[in-house]
Amino acid sequence: METVTLTIKNQPDLYLEADNITPDAFAGKKADEIANLHVYVGREQHRLGDFFEVSGNAGATPEETKIVVNGDLSRVKYIGMKMTGGEVVANGNADMYVGAWMQGGKITVNGNVDAFAGTGMKDGELVINGNAGNYLGAAYRGDWRGMQGGKITVKGNAGSDLGTFMNGGEIIVGGDVDVHVATHAEGGKIVIKGNAKSRLGGQMVEGEIYVLGNIDVMMPGFAYREDVDIEMDGIKGRFALYEGDLGERHRKRKGQPIYAKLYQQIGA
Amino acid sequence: MAEYLIKNGFVFDPVLGIRGDQADIAIKDGKIVETNAITNPKVIDAAGKTVMAGGVDIHAHVAGPKVNVGRNFRPEDKLFGYKPRNGIERMQGGFSVPTTIRTGYNYARMGYTTVMEAAMPPLYARHTHEEMRDTPILDQGAYPVFGNNWFVLEYLKNHEIENTAAYIAWLLRATKGYAVKVVNPGGTEAWAWGLNCENVHDPVPYFDITPAQIVTGLIEANEYLGLPHSMHVHANNLGNPGNYTTTLDTFKLSEGIKPKSKFGRDQVMHHTHVQFHSYGGDSWANVDSRAREIMDYVNSHDNITIDMGQVTLDETTTMTADGPFEHHLTELNHLKWANADVELETGSGVVPYVYSPNIKVCAIQWAIGLELALLAKDSSRIFLTTDHPNAGPFIRYPRVMKWLMSEEAREQQFDAFKHKDKVIEATNLAGIGRELDLYEIAQMTRAGPAKSLGLAHMYGGLAPGLEADVAVYDFNPNEPYAPDDIEKAFSNAEHLFKTGVQVVRDHEIASNGNKRTLWVNAKVNENPQVMRDVKEKFLRYYTVTLNNYEVTGHYLPNPYVIEVDATQ
Numbered sequence: 133m134e135t136v137t138l139t140i141k142n143q144p145d146l147y148l149e150a151d152n153i154t155p156d157a158f159a160g161k162k163a164d165e166i167a168n169l170h171v172y173v174g175r176e177q178h179r180l181g182d183f184f185e186v187s188g189n190a191g192a193t194p195e196e197t198k199i200v201v202n203g204d205l206s207r208v209k210y211i212g213m214k215m216t217g218g219e220v221v222a223n224g225n226a227d228m229y230v231g232a233w234m235q236g237g238k239i240t241v242n243g244n245v246d247a248f249a250g251t252g253m254k255d256g257e258l259v260i261n262g263n264a265g266n267y268l269g270a271a272y273r274g275d276w277r278g279m280q281g282g283k284i285t286v287k288g289n290a291g292s293d294l295g296t297f298m299n300g301g302e303i304i305v306g307g308d309v310d311v312h313v314a315t316h317a318e319g320g321k322i323v324i325k326g327n328a329k330s331r332l333g334g335q336m337v338e339g340e341i342y343v344l345g346n347i348d349v350m351m352p353g354f355a356y357r358e359d360v361d362i363e364m365d366g367i368k369g370r371f372a373l374y375e376g377d378l379g380e381r382h383r384k385r386k387g388q389p390i391y392a393k394l395y396q397q398i399g400a
Numbered sequence: 401m402a403e404y405l406i407k408n409g410f411v412f413d414p415v416l417g418i419r420g421d422q423a424d425i426a427i428k429d430g431k432i433v434e435t436n437a438i439t440n441p442k443v444i445d446a447a448g449k450t451v452m453a454g455g456v457d458i459h460a461h462v463a464g465p466k467v468n469v470g471r472n473f474r475p476e477d478k479l480f481g482y483k484p485r486n487g488i489e490r491m492q493g494g495f496s497v498p499t500t501i502r503t504g505y506n507y508a509r510m511g512y513t514t515v516m517e518a519a520m521p522p523l524y525a526r527h528t529h530e531e532m533r534d535t536p537i538l539d540q541g542a543y544p545v546f547g548n549n550w551f552v553l554e555y556l557k558n559h560e561i562e563n564t565a566a567y568i569a570w571l572l573r574a575t576k577g578y579a580v581k582v583v584n585p586g587g588t589e590a591w592a593w594g595l596n597c598e599n600v601h602d603p604v605p606y607f608d609i610t611p612a613q614i615v616t617g618l619i620e621a622n623e624y625l626g627l628p629h630s631m632h633v634h635a636n637n638l639g640n641p642g643n644y645t646t647t648l649d650t651f652k653l654s655e656g657i658k659p660k661s662k663f664g665r666d667q668v669m670h671h672t673h674v675q676f677h678s679y680g681g682d683s684w685a686n687v688d689s690r691a692r693e694i695m696d697y698v699n700s701h702d703n704i705t706i707d708m709g710q711v712t713l714d715e716t717t718t719m720t721a722d723g724p725f726e727h728h729l730t731e732l733n734h735l736k737w738a739n740a741d742v743e744l745e746t747g748s749g750v751v752p753y754v755y756s757p758n759i760k761v762c763a764i765q766w767a768i769g770l771e772l773a774l775l776a777k778d779s780s781r782i783f784l785t786t787d788h789p790n791a792g793p794f795i796r797y798p799r800v801m802k803w804l805m806s807e808e809a810r811e812q813q814f815d816a817f818k819h820k821d822k823v824i825e826a827t828n829l830a831g832i833g834r835e836l837d838l839y840e841i842a843q844m845t846r847a848g849p850a851k852s853l854g855l856a857h858m859y860g861g862l863a864p865g866l867e868a869d870v871a872v873y874d875f876n877p878n879e880p881y882a883p884d885d886i887e888k889a890f891s892n893a894e895h896l897f898k899t900g901v902q903v904v905r906d907h908e909i910a911s912n913g914n915k916r917t918l919w920v921n922a923k924v925n926e927n928p929q930v931m932r933d934v935k936e937k938f939l940r941y942y943t944v945t946l947n948n949y950e951v952t953g954h955y956l957p958n959p960y961v962i963e964v965d966a967t968q
């Protein structure tokens with residue numbers, strides 16, 4: 133594995149659209165070639181090297197390439213977008229669309245990320261060691277194909293609208309979440325270790341939500357079924373099982389509709 | 401204006417009857433002229449290349465409110481698809497519902513110069529014209545929809561042809577429309593009552609009329625006026641298994657009616673996107689192709705023209721004035737749905753759709769469209785369309801040409817289907833070896849649609865006197881080529897002239913052209929009853945006044961009026 137280190141030296145006046153910061157774009161390139169990759173600020177095209185100090189050469193393939201990005205990245209968008217392999221470590225807060233549509237590899241952000249991280253993610257792993265903004269692992273605006281696979285782990289809190297149109301994969305939030313969880317989801321699993329507010333599973337067709345803390349307001353479209361014991365990925369305890377969204381269409385198996393499941397912890 | 405001489409190209413032109421012979425085409429003052437009529441032309445060396453008239457699209461949804469709903473509610477259709485401004489090219493975006501700018505440029509890149517908007521809701525004619533105005537290069541016209549219009553339903557209930565004709569003439573003038581379009585006759589009005597008309601004899605609620613009466617009456621009124629184009633219909637029961645009988649029943653409504661038009665067309669009915677209307681079976685499990693039954697009828701009745709509505713196997717956006725069909729579709733694919741009711745006139749719906757090669761029905765639809773064209777005895781009566789964007793985006797026309805021209809290309813597609821054997825079993829296509837040639841393609845995309853539109857005096861050919869709409873493609877029909885070479889060459893015209901202006905030069909957009917909007921001004925005898933009815937309906941029902949209805953002035957900065965005199 134070869135490592136390329138990017139250190140931000142000039143902050144953009146607006147925002148930097150840096151979808152070229154991926155192992156895929158870097159693979160096979162030397163430091164000076166990487167510095168020549170383009171970035172956009174508004175409608176103006178610039179070089180990556182205009183904003184970042186670039187050191188180290190990439191590996192021959194994405195899988196053999198690790199990218200470390202240092203500094204305040206809160207005006208840098210699209211880090212790791214569409215990446216298929218390799219590794220990205222961002223040491224700082226990053227702006228929107230981190231790991232959007234990623235298909236493989238691993239991204240670690242040692243800081244917070246803004247909205248739309250993991251949008252339309254297909255596979256791979258996204259670890260956020262701070263907080264995540266809104267629309268984590270959601271679908272792009274208008275699209276019905278949200279997160280399809282892979283795993284997103286957030287150490288802190290997440291904003292609203294996480295897992296919108298989620299179809300697969302896993303989102304684990306260590307802290308609290310804002311409103312709208314798994315809206316329109318048709319699959320996948322969301323674990324919220326802290327508290328949730330309201331509108332969990334609105335128009336949800338299939339998939340699972342686990343909440344270890346409180347839920348301010350339960351959706352009226354979810355019905356309580358029974359209490360169950362759960363032991364899974366370090367989670368252990370007694371949970372109340374709700375099924376919904378009763379107002380949505382549902383597939384049937386052996387004549388029985390398959391509902392989305394919402395588990396809320398009620399005891400150890 | 402500059403003179404041009406396009407020298408030594410392989411010319412395919414059904415109007416002149418040239419089938420790939422080398423010929424020179426001369427351009428002067430926006431028209432095609434005899435080669436000895438020019439003195440100092442710019443010479444375009446077309447040796448080894450294909451030369452055709454500019455393409456004519458008889459049916460596409462490219463402007464107006466439902467197209468814009470598609471743009472607005474599908475941001476994902478624009479994702480990663482923007483192209484920034486570049487020289488004279490303005491910014492472009494969108495895939496299946498492109499911006500107006502991209503619409504104009506992409507048609508031009510394919511060598512098309514005339515495109516008809518296939519369904520204009522009269523109340524929103526101003527919006528439709530605004531979008532056409534903003535679509536560069538192309539000559540365009542729009543068809544107002546009549547098949548669910550309260551005036552029409554009330555007049556035709558009593559078979560009042562003269563009143564219907566007077567109303568059509570008034571509405572064409574008010575909306576600056578080109579032709580009489582009918583979408584799911586009666587069915588869209590029924591949809592406002594939560595119902596539909598699936599067969600030509602299903603009664604329309606409240607109005608006490610049937611689709612058959614609407615269609616026949618509109619054909620008669622169309623011929624009473626002698627409009628350039630015939631009545632242009634999308635029949636009832638679109639997209640349903642077993643619907644081919646409804647289609648045949650609709651075709652039969654034209655029997656015994658002769659065209660009465662000085663514009664040179666032979667048909668009294670144009671039936672659009674026939675692929676969607678050629679299904680057998682009684683469920684999606686056993687749906688099969690009835691293209692043979694459909695084409696047997698079309699081949700033996702020369703007062704009909706049709707277009708394909710070819711499925712291109714893309715993710716696209718369906719949009720139609722057939723409101724109940726779009727509801728049916730959203731129930732089927734569970735994707736987002738927009739629905740609108742247009743007061744006394746029509747309705748519409750919009751739903752995204754993914755034609756996947758892994759889904760049997762989509763593959764069957766693909767085969768049926770191609771069968772229609774390959775079973776046609778006369779390629780000048782069936783036109784290449786995808787009902788853009790309903791069965792696929794228009795940018796795929798060159799891919800459709802490839803499938804029509806190459807059995808190898810069709811076999812490659814069959815091999816890519818997940819349910820290949822079931823598809824072959826449910827269709828005829830695998831047994832059809834016919835490969836169309838470029839002359840037949842020119843019939844389907846140029847001469848045929850121009851004649852059907854009543855515009856053979858302007859478009860569709862390279863005869864002196866016609867508009868100088870000429871495309872040059874980097875394609876040598878006399879050298880060996882792979883199927884994909886067809887698609888590549890016809891997606892990317894080397895040169896294109898629109899009314900004598902070079903709009904594509906060396907594969908690049910070179911000019912935004914002098915776009916014109918065609919409309920039909922039909923003069924009829926004064927009809928006080930119809931004018932009284934119009935006033936009364938606007939007072940009683942419409943949400944706008946007559947003053948805010950008519951399309952005038954700046955909506956058509958460059959109008960081209962086709963005059964029709966139906967006074968007698």
Ligand SMILES: [Zn+2]
Pocket residue numbers: 459460461518672673720787790
């Ligand atoms: Zn259409």
